[in-house]
Amino acid sequence: METALQKLVTKNWNRAVPMSALFELTFVCNHACSFCYNCPTGQKEMTTAEIFEALRKLADFNVLYLTLTGGEPLVRKDFFEIARRARELGFALRIYTNGYLIDEAMAKRIKEIANPIEMEISIHGAKPETHERLTCVPGSLQRVIDAVKHLRAQGIKVNLKCPMTCDNQEEVLDMYRLAQSLEANIIFDPVFTPVAAQRGEHQGAEGAQDDVAHLPRADRGAQGRGRDGGPSADAEGSRAVGRLLQLLHGGGRASDRGPAGLLSSGGQERRVQVEGLRGLESEDRGVG
């Protein structure tokens, strides 16, 4: 006996239209992450009316899960208008944010108006200096911690998400413990989306190139040696992730989902979103 959700999944799959969509509401952000691929380009932002129209089209296609992201979505003055409209249209909302603007009052508004099924907040290290080296914003790790506390106080599920780099690979266990102490999940994401020095005007762009060059290839079990004959960043990363996996469920690969959904590569989910949106484009043009 198919549930209503299974029927909807089957219907959308057969029509090649998406179950979920990810909406980048703005390029603007209050952080300046050295690796950011979604930088302000001077392009015109969508107006509230244009966004409402796009939401209506997505609802017409039976999209169920809608992720609001940016840039930093909460910097948009009309964010709550957009969230309200999205809820009226029946979307189950997710919000991706850096958490910087979420104080107690903001967390209450998020609960009352958006009522998301979950929030995802980026974290780049367990130590302020590690996190803030990438965000280039002093105090930003403490803001993440405070944001999680405020959201959890409202009963909102929070996933911390950590893109792994050579800077934070030795802090995975500490980040995991931090997430536990905050009653949040944590996802370690080995998928990185480098864009050649688009944030050249921000400090740290050169550092981002180094990060990409030495990314831990944890999911491939790299065992390479560094230039000095010692363990390479790849090998160190593999060991750090290996220790984490042992702690969580006693073995496996970095792309496995842990027993409590704590660990994910994120890659598969992204591929599904891209394929789904391709289907949406085709439908929109009356193709296929």
Ligand code: SF4
């Ligand atoms: S938080 Fe960092 S990675 Fe995310 S949009 Fe802002 S600058 Fe880019």
